[in-house]
Structures are given as C-alpha cells and as structure tokens.
Amino acid sequence: MATEKQKPDTEEVKIDLFEDDDEFEEFEIDQDWDEKKEGEEISSQWEDDWDDDDVKDDFSQHLRKELESNPAKNEAKFT
C-alpha cells in the first residue's frame, strides 16, 4: 500500500535554542546484546605504565641538549 510519501521536506532550521552536543543516540527499543562480550576489546585500550624512565625520545634528547648548553648561548636564543 505504500508509495513514497513526502518526508518532512527540510530539516528544521537549527536554532541555538537549547543544546546538548553529546546527546546519546537512542538504542532500538527491542535492541539487546550480550552485555558481557561487547566491550571486552575496547576496555583493554588503556595504558597505566607509560610513565617510564625512558629518555631516548626526541623530546628528551632535545631537553638534554638544552640543559647541557651553556647559559649565554641559551640567552642569545631567546632575546
């Protein structure tokens, strides 16, 4: 019985009325899922032992150079 019916022709003009940019999308009313399994992979995506003693990265190397440089030279760079 269905023919293509006109949809509301335009999205309503968005007025900055009340807003919550992060409004959670509705789940389907009858949507259900295995709550145990779903998030397993994603919840392993965190690191808590990142605060290591490694100073081989570029930033640390530059920092080292900077600390070892003599003050006069350093002064010259910033004035």
Next chain:
Amino acid sequence: MAAYISMGEAHRRITDYLNRFSDAISSQDGKSLSRLLSISSDSTGLLYLADALTTFQDANRVIRQTEYSQYADILVHVFRALQSYRLKNLVESYMAFEKASNAFIQEFRNWETAWALEALYVIAYEIRILAERADIELASIGKTPEKLKGAGSFLMKVFGVLAGKGPKRVGALYVTCQLFKIYFKLGTVNLCRSVIRSIETARIFDFEEFPVRDKVTYMYYTGRLEVYNENFPAADHKLSYALTHCSTKKEANIRMILKYLVPVKLSIGILPTALLLEKFNLNEYADVVLALKRGDLRLLRHALEEHEDRFLRSGVYLVLEKLELQVYQRLVKKIYIIQKQKDPNKAHQIKLDVIVKALRWLEIDMDVDEVECIMSILIYKNLVKGYFAHKSKVAVLSKQDPFPKLNGKPVNA
C-alpha cells in the same frame, strides 16, 4: 499536499487504525500498540491515516460511536496530534499528544502486567521529541519555548507510575534516561538528582534488572554528571561501565562515552592507546596525551588552546587544565633522569634554575620564585617527594620513589 482521498477511503483508513488499536490492547500486543503511537516516526501507515483525518474531518464521531469509545480520551487526542504533526503545527501536536499520553497513563496504571511497557516507552520518547520540535516552533515565532520543560514534568509523573513494586518497575530506567536527555538539553541537570536518588536507593529497584540499553545510557549521563562534580573515581566507574556494556554497533555512542572517559582517565594517570583515539576520531586528545608522555607543557597549553571551544562545550576543559601538574611532574622527572645518567650521586638535587631553563626552552617564562611555587604544589600534592633547600634554591628529592604514580587515583585535592 495530500493526494485526493475519497470519503469512503478515509473512513476505511480510520476504522482500520481503530481496529488495530483495540486489537493491540485486547491481545496485549505492546509492540503493535507502540507502532500506532509513534507520531514522529513518519511511518507510511500513520501518514495515510493523517491524510484521511484531514479529509474526513469528523473522526471523533467514529471514535465515540463504536466499541472504541472506552479509549476515546486517548484516541481523540492521538488523532489530533497526528493530524497537527502532519500539518506541521508542532505546538498543537505536542499539546494534543500530552493529553493523549495522560489518558494512556490512566489506562496503563490499571493494567496489571507490564505488557504495554513498549508502548509506554514510545510515549515517553515521543513526548520529548515532539516537545523539542514544538519549542523550536515557539522560538521561531518569538514565543517562550516551554514545552520541553513541560515534557519533563510529565515524564516525572510517568516515572511515579512505574516506581512501584510490580513488574512495570523495569521501565523506570528508560523514562529516567529520557528525563536526563531533557535536563541536559535544558541545562537543568540538578533536576536529575531526585530520580537518581530514587533509582539508586529505592529498594524496589535492582539496577542489574534493567534492560542493558537503559543501563548504558544511565551510566553515560550519570558519568557526565560526576565529571562536572569533579568526582573522577565515580566518573571513571560509570563511564567505564557504559563503555564496556555499550553495543559495539553504536559507534557514535561509544565515541561520546570516550569523549568524557578519556579526560577522566587522564586525570587519574591512565592513557588511551593511540589506536583508541584514532578509531573513534578523538584526535583532539592526541596532543594532550603526547604532552603528558613527554612532559611537554607547551604542547599541553597549545592543545588546550587549539580545541578550547570543543573542550569548553563538553565541560571537560577544567579537567584537562588540571593535567598541567602531571605534565610538570613528568618534566621534572625527565630532568631528574637525565641528571642521573650524567651523575647518579647528585641527581636527586634539582636546581630550580635548571627547571627555569627547561621551561624557557618550552617558551614558558617563569622565574625562580614561580618555579619554587610550582614545586611546592607538586610536593604538597604528592606528585613529587622531597623538600626545599630554600637558600640554595634547590629541590632535594627523596631517594625512594621521588615521583609517586597516581595508579588510578586522582591527584590530591
């Protein structure tokens, strides 16, 4: 706009709807009933009916003349809501739907089992959506938008109907989540408190008994509230629950959870993997994470500035700003390690001058006194263990664990 419909056809469509409605109730078919109430769904069936109502004009007579008359208080207003919706009179549509919903609640109260919960969910959803649209209409003609607020009051009433001992109580969390959406939109989040108290303390509710989709939504919103309250361990617990229980098919929702969970985790010293940020397009956090890893104060400030609007809008700016102390800690630690590699015996003495120099390299202009102040905050907050030799302008670090890790706990207040 509507194609021509004969009176006979219009009458047929109207009685067809009425039959379905009364069949759904007599056979306790919640799903079918819910479809008949989904005003904003633009389903073909409902659009057909709306056009028929416009043609027929006097549908109320049909309702009252027949066996449907016992549901007249619902049906008359549903018809009106539907017809107004079709004609884009959204304020009128909302007001009619609220009346229909009130009448529906009266019936719903008397049904002993929870068979009609699905229909009630649709009512709760529709009332919110129609109110939002009505408010846009009101604002556009210069009137005060007030319907969404009204929808909130109505849903509180619905909450009251569900909050009993019977089987309908499992529906209370769905209504709560709709209320959250309203309060967050209106910026009246303090109104969430009373429903939260009820959900979390009333003996009739057992949280695990609620449908998973509502539990996830609930934990997302209450987690956001904990972020605003700067209660990071609680925020971590709630948002992590939402994250691990969310359907992986709803990527947009996962992203929203992470938008709040990432800053919370950072504040307790836990970093997201690069993969996670990439996968959910949360690149605004990439430099913040890098700044923490490096001890790069300049990068942190730069990242906050670059995404200031975004962070302010979501309300996490202050959380991120407080990461500065952790970044200082990391920077001092790096200086300490570099010194140690050079001369292990003197490494635990850090001249404030050296920190000043490092900061200047990062284009942050601070004098010795300011650095001393920062160092005393770090010591006070237990991010650094040590003391000052004030005269010689040296921070003397403890030989044991000079840079205590947060280990999932927030920085001391």
